[in-house]
Amino acid sequence: MERRHLGRTGLRVSRLGLGTLTWGRDTGEHDAADMLKVYLDAGGNLVDTADVYSDGGAEYLLSRLLDGMVAREELVIATKAGSVPDPYRRFDASRGHLLSALDASLERLGTDYVDLWQVHAFDPSTPTEETLQALDIAVASGRVRYVGVSNFSGWQLAKAATWQLAGASRTTVASTQMEYSLLQRGIEREVLPAALDLGVGVLPSSPLGRGVLTAKYRYATPPDSRGASELLSAFVEPYLDEGSRRIVDAVATAADGLAVSALHVALAWVRDRPGVVAPIVGARNALQLEEALSVEALTLPEEIRSALDDVSAPLHRYPDQDWSTL
Structure with a gap:
């Protein structure tokens, strides 16, 4: 698999990343192991997780699978911190919380460092400089190699990246992880121009429009899909409107003309957009992942x-x- 530099850094990652959002919850150890093997065999090296995925279960499952499957230095492990399961405060990007969360992630992952550590979301209750100082401390301590952000708006990303560039001892913001697909192009308004200008690599999440761009919802909702799930149906529903249907129809038409799947067309489109480094792909099983990787x-x-x-x-x-x- 082709590899790309993550922003203006020396870190090279495969141009498709493997997501673990459902690992430890909907995805059990057997399916996760099969997917990881398929991904590594295809030449992938970027595995993305977060401390809140399955309440830490995704990180723990990943650590169990890595033992004996791949050398640590051959894998780029990306995780996130800053989200909190608190009904009164969804995000906590204070220095104390972030550094404690990092220690907990390292313990679950069974490693002494992560390659890419990302602030999961902007925290309006914490000064941005304090959040960024936590990233500098993490890198200086050797626990983190590169840093990024996630779900930052254009001005938030520009502020964070510019602040880091202004100090010689500060760590450059390497990446921003944002939802981006043919059904969600909102980052093109301000986030993507800021990322391109500041040399921040974009890691698109939900590159298949939460599964809708596979065209599986074109005529009905499959009973085994996220759209039929009591837990995740609300996640899919916004992309089932008339405007989305027109886009999915166009993707399906293009796929027919190229003799490929709608998934391939949608994924190739976002993968090759300016500024994009590696879409993060999630799958239910190894067969789904194999199709995406092809x-x-x-x-x-x-x-x-x-x-x-x-x-x-x-x-x-x-x-x-x-x-x-x-």
Whole structure:
């Protein structure tokens, strides 16, 4: 699998990452082991997790599977901290919480460092400088190699990345993980331009539009899908509207013309967008993951990319519109 630099750093990651959101909850040890083996055999090296995935269960499961399967130095482990299961405060990016969360993640992962440590979300209750200082401490202590953020808006990302670039001893923000797909192009308004300008690599989450871009919801909701799940149906439902259906129809038409799956078309589109380093792909089992990984050989023809751009184009007005042409 082709590898790309993560932002303006020397870290090289495979251009598809493996997500572990459901590991330890919906995905058991057997299926997780099969997926990890398939991913590694395909040349993948980036595994993304978080301290709150399955209340730490995803990190713990990952640590159990790695033993004997791959050398630690051959894998890029990315995890996150900052989300809290508290009804009164969803995020805590204070220095104390982040550093304690990092120690707990390292213990569950069974390693003395993580390759990429990400702030899971912006915390308006904590000064940004304090949050960023925790990242510097983590790197200086050797517990973290590179740092990133997740779910930051454009101005939040620009503030964080610029602050880090302003100090010689500060750690560069390498990446930002954001939802990005043909059904969700909101980051193109401000986040993506900021990332491109500041040299921050983009790691798209939900690159298949929460599964909708596979076209499996085109005519009905499969009984074994997230859309039929009591826990996750609300996660899928926003992408089942009429506007989304038009985009999915266009993806399916392109797939038919190329003799590939809708999944391949949607994934290739986001993988090759400017600024994107590695979409994070989640799967229920090894067969699903194998299909996603087989997109490696596909490059979309320019006319198909352009058509998909047009049909999925978000409405951007002031101040994004070029008013000099009006």
